[in-house]
Amino acid sequence: MHVAANIQYHQVKPLELQPLPVLILSSVALLVIGVVMISSASMDMAAATLGNSYHYVIRQVIFAALGCLAALIAVNVPTSWWERSGWLLLGIGLAVLVLVLTPLGRTVNGSTRWIPMGLFNVQVSEVAKLCVIAYLAGYVVRRRDALLNSWSGFIRPLIVLGLAVGLLMIEPDFGASVVLTVAAAGVIFLSGVRLTRFLPLIGLMAFLGTVLVVSAPYRLKRVVSYLDPWKDQFDSGYQLTQSLIAFGRGEWTGVGLGNSVQKLFFLPEAHTDFIFAIIAEEFGLLGALIVLALFTALVVSGLVIARRAEKNDMPFGACFSYGVTLLIGLQAVINMCVCTGLLPTKGLTLPLVSYGGSSLMITCIGLGVLARVEMERLDKEKMASELPARKTRGGAVYE
Numbered sequence: 001m002h003v004a005a006n007i008q009y010h011q012v013k014p015l016e017l018q019p020l021p022v023l024i025l026s027s028v029a030l031l032v033i034g035v036v037m038i039s040s041a042s043m044d045m046a047a048a049t050l051g052n053s054y055h056y057v058i059r060q061v062i063f064a065a066l067g068c069l070a071a072l073i074a075v076n077v078p079t080s081w082w083e084r085s086g087w088l089l090l091g092i093g094l095a096v097l098v099l100v101l102t103p104l105g106r107t108v109n110g111s112t113r114w115i116p117m118g119l120f121n122v123q124v125s126e127v128a129k130l131c132v133i134a135y136l137a138g139y140v141v142r143r144r145d146a147l148l149n150s151w152s153g154f155i156r157p158l159i160v161l162g163l164a165v166g167l168l169m170i171e172p173d174f175g176a177s178v179v180l181t182v183a184a185a186g187v188i189f190l191s192g193v194r195l196t197r198f199l200p201l202i203g204l205m206a207f208l209g210t211v212l213v214v215s216a217p218y219r220l221k222r223v224v225s226y227l228d229p230w231k232d233q234f235d236s237g238y239q240l241t242q243s244l245i246a247f248g249r250g251e252w253t254g255v256g257l258g259n260s261v262q263k264l265f266f267l268p269e270a271h272t273d274f275i276f277a278i279i280a281e282e283f284g285l286l287g288a289l290i291v292l293a294l295f296t297a298l299v300v301s302g303l304v305i306a307r308r309a310e311k312n313d314m315p316f317g318a319c320f321s322y323g324v325t326l327l328i329g330l331q332a333v334i335n336m337c338v339c340t341g342l343l344p345t346k347g348l349t350l351p352l353v354s355y356g357g358s359s360l361m362i363t364c365i366g367l368g369v370l371a372r373v374e375m376e377r378l379d380k381e382k383m384a385s386e387l388p389a390r391k392t393r394g395g396a397v398y399e
Contacts, residue, residue: 019301019308020374026298027352027367031067033279033291034353034360035060041263041278042271042355056271056355059120063357067364074368079376082369083316086138090160093131096124097167110218111347113171114358123358125168125176129183130362132164133323136184140191141315147193154197157188174212175334175346181205183326190306190322226344242267243274243339246281247288254284271355273347276339291353292336299329305374312380317373324366 035057042056082089096115099105105112106121114121139147139157146153161184168177189198213220221236229237229244246262249255260281263270270278280288302325310318328351335350337343349356351363 017304019304020371022297023301023305023367023370023374026294026301027364030291030294030298030352031064033294034275034350034355035064036257037275037279037282037353038271038355040258040260040282041275044264045270048265059357060355060360063120063360066357067361070361071364071368071371074365075371075375077368077372079314079317079320079369079373082134082320083138083141086135089131090135093128093135094164094167096122097128097164100124101167101170111171111173113173120357123356125171125173125180126358126362128164128168129176129180129327130324130366132161132180133183133187133327134320135160136187137316137319137323140188140319144191144315147188147191151197154188154193157184158201169212172216173347175348178346179327179330179334179348182330183323186326187319187323191319222344226341229341239268239274239345240338240341243277244341246274246277247340250281250284250287252284253286254280254282257282272349273335273354274339275354276336276350279353280339295329295332295336299325299332302328302370305370305377309373309377312377314373314377314380317376321370321373324369328363328366 038060039054039057043053046055047053100112100115104115106114106116108114113125114123136157139160143153143156147157161181165177165181168180185198185201189195213223225232225236226240229240231237233241242262246260246267249261255261260270260278262281263278267274267277276288276291279291283290302321306318306321306325309321331348332351334343334346335348335354338346338348349359351359
């Protein structure tokens with residue numbers, strides 16, 4: 001009897017998918033691919049414009065090291081801190097969005113999105129996205145009943161989201177606005193809000209999106225050129241056609257690392273927004289599919305972490321994990337769709353792969369948060385599994 005009881009408490013669990021190793025391995029693989037591809041895509045341009053072939057590579061290695069350090073710090077920050085600091089984080093997010101619109105902001109190609117910080121520039125939209133998602137994750141947990149049962153509870157977080165998106169549009173940063181809006185809506189929807197509540201919001205967003213596109217000539221031009229980029233391939237359709245040429249040159253297995261022609265001043269932003277096209281040119285369809293598979297593994301592991309946190313009564317960790325995963329996944333999908341001509345051209349980087357310190361470091365912090373949520377869930381599960389065995393120590397059954 002004692003043996004049977006002991007076996008009951010120590011049953012072997014079936015093998016389960018462990019999302020944490022998958023998350024770490026896919027993230028590290030993408031980070032390494034990014035450094036390698038930035039060295040390939042930027043060296044010729046850096047030598048011609050800056051006189052130093054390794055300018056972007058050295059900076060990206062530094063950003064990667066700082067990003068890993070930021071991820072380690074985030075792993076050691078309890079999720080309860082993020083939950084308690086929701087208002088503080090929202091204030092920081094909105095403050096940097098306002099600050100960039102002052103003379104401190106730096107304008108590049110007609111958009112004021114950066115604040116110079118000496119050796120590097122901070123892209124405020126990256127900071128704001130994470131801060132707003134952290135606040136919304138806390139809101140849907142604190143105000144769950146009002147969120148699910150009243151229109152006022154549903155509209156309040158949308159007002160905060162609208163304020164952040166409005167500031168982003170003033171910069172303007174249409175791509176970041178779309179990513180933040182969809183990720184925030186995803187967090188609210190996954191918290192249990194009925195789909196019917198979203199129908200008016202979807203209609204409103206579609207209307208406002210159409211107005212924004214039509215009201216800005218450069219956005220309308222991008223949409224028109226996206227529909228037929230070859231019609232004006234040397235003007236409005238130039239970036240997309242050059243990106244498609246890179247995909248065509250790559251064929252199945254690519255032309256080889258370092259042998260890209262499109263990076264030689266044909267494809268603008270080859271080491272940032274269009275690095276996926278250079279990957280496809282140098283490593284072909286096979287290389288592009290490997291990158292796609294790594295992002296799929298990263299996003300799926302993030303969603304699994306969020307779902308398991310939800311099942312283990314960790315509502316804030318679940319909502320925050322959903323939001324972080326959606327931010328990374330949406331940005332990756334939009335970037336790859338832009339490079340392949342499935343979406344109009346947008347200034348969004350490929351997370352962990354494209355050149356840029358702000359995006360890389362914030363992404364690493366988000367990955368650290370996901371790892372922390374999973375570690376807390378495992379600790380909670382371990383404590384719950386040990387509880388029956390501890391109870392038997394005072395009775396007739398011993399280990």
